[in-house]
Amino acid sequence: MPSLSLTSNNSPVDPKKEKKMKKKIVLETQETDPLMVSSKKEKKKEKRKAVEFDDDDEERSETSSELGEPVNLKKKSKKAKVVEEEEDEEEVKAEDPNAVTRFRISEPLREALKKRGIEALFPIQARTFEDILNGCDLVGRARTGQGKTLAFVLPILESLVNGPAKASRKTGYGRPPSVLVLLPTRELATQVFEDFKVYGGAVGLNSCCVYGGASYQPQEFALKRGVDIVVGTPGRIKDHIEKGNIDLSLLKFRVLDESDEMLRMGFVEDVELILGKVEDVRKVQTLLFSATLPDWVKNISSRFLKPTKKTIDLVGNEKMKASTNVRHIVLPCSTAAMPQVIPDVISCYGSGGRTIIFTEKRESANELAGLLPGARALHGEIQQSKREVTLSGFRSGKFLTLVATNVAARGLDINDVQLIIQCEPPNDVEAYIHRSGRTGRAGNSGVAVMLYDPRRSNISKIQRESGVKFEHITAPRAEDIAKAAGVGAAETITQVSDSVIPAFKSAAENLLSTSGLSAVELLAKALAKATGYTEIKSRSLLTSMDNHVTLLLESGKPIYTPSFAFSVMRRILPEDKVESVTGMSLTADGNGAVFDVKKEDVDTFLAAQENAAGVNIEVVKALPSLQERDRPRGRFGGGGGGGGRGRGGFGDRSGGNRFSGGRGGRGGGFSDRRNGSGGFQGRNNGNKW
């Protein structure tokens, strides 16, 4: 039974309810004031008063009791302690300059935020809130995962229900939208729509999401019925405008999220057409957000935003443009080695959470998803309904590895993504920043591993432009993975019931007496077998290929070309052995060449140096710095081979140019319109997501 206290009119009130009422009054007072409502001192005073009032009441009721005064007093001091603790906690929250209570955010929105565990705004939200609510056009930039979505969702909603946009906003059946949000991908549109649904719903505003690949009818229906917020991809929105389903005459806000991607992808015309439908631009507020804002986007943005626009750039000239919550790692790996290396990278760096693997091409995504146990592919060629099922399965944890093209690079916010693997460095730094930013979100940490061809990859360019200082590692060694597996297996063995011992004891004794191995050695073998190991494969440092070893060749004079290295080897080794060499790369100092040979050929190569004076061949213990070349001939395979044989230095003989390609800059595809045949078809060139 809750204890009752007496109010001034002596009617009994549940103290919990009373406290809530008092709290509400305090919040309401705050709402009437603009930003930081009452000063800290005033707040303290108010609270102190409230507590004193509580105490008085309790004292009155306590003293009116005839029994057990000491008990009651004890109770009171405990309660007072709790109140004090609560007060301290609230003070800490209130002291946070970004506490939600310090902004002009109304009660229902605050409650909705609280339900999702949000009590303070992130810096980009805090820095842009007032400007947006006051009606400014704004360009906002913050690193990935820093909460840019709520940075526009919250002030827009607040403006519509309590702010400047309220007066002229239409309500009722068939109302035209007040807000239009454009995003580059369907998945992202759905995600942002979810936020508008939750927070907009809390203040009585409704939203709808329109994108290609989905049926027109339900979208038309929702638009005709009347909606406050429309979220979608440019192609389908343009279609709806042309069909007369979207009337922008009373639009109050237009938002370009991931603006650089939308404009870069050849959407400039669509976006311009859509934005151009607004007759009186003075009445519309335009907001533009992204983690990356190349200069050319800034220039274009001046066409869409008013000259008085504000720019809040939390990255600015800081060297590091990518997420600072992410460990950025690079690992040399050939295409052929990926199916073996990727599972090991996941076991070493995935922390048991979700992993997203990025490939450049759809076929590579399919192929890799087929090779990795429990992985699914996501790209633009997959039917929309299947794309949605795949993404929701990944979000809900039905499977933990998603192999995706750039369709998943932007904006996607998926819980517990611990690891990002990029199968090759992307062509532009923005793609690196966004892909690696799918982990390490909202203050959490994560790991991004990028696989690369040490001779051709533009790692130093990405490093320079993103400000990331890459950590260089080699593929997890089989010994390390086996060791970790052995520890786990040893634990499970102790859990095996003793009841099995009699059945296996005589076989064990027999083995011990005949094998010539010690008990420990035999047990080690048993653990290996239990974890699926029958041998430990050596892995090349250069290409990460199993059962390959990386060797260094020096000839006593500079080695300027791979052909020269091959010609040196031809003098001392049989042709078939020279032919079997893969991954030929020149060292950065110009004095040597590194390459991979099969494990069983190592001795032949090491012995061959005896045949020529001045030639040195040795096993590489740590990969030296290598010369980087541009990638004119596509990645993995094609060119680069020695001796004019045209064989790929990185030896992807099986798949030709599978992981090659890249995006053709502007005009690369994405078209989620008309035929509904997959949203990322290149319009102007072959950018196949």
Ligand SMILES: Nc1ncnc2c1ncn2[C@@H]1O[C@H](COP(=O)(O)OP(=O)(O)OP(=O)(O)O)[C@@H](O)[C@H]1O
């Ligand atoms: N004030 C906040 N407090 C706690 N969590 C928040 C807050 N604001 C946003 N979040 C959470 O942070 C995560 C990242 O937010 P969001 O997706 O908006 O980031 P972003 O900056 O748009 O990232 P990207 O550049 O990758 O698109 C989301 O899960 C979101 O719910």
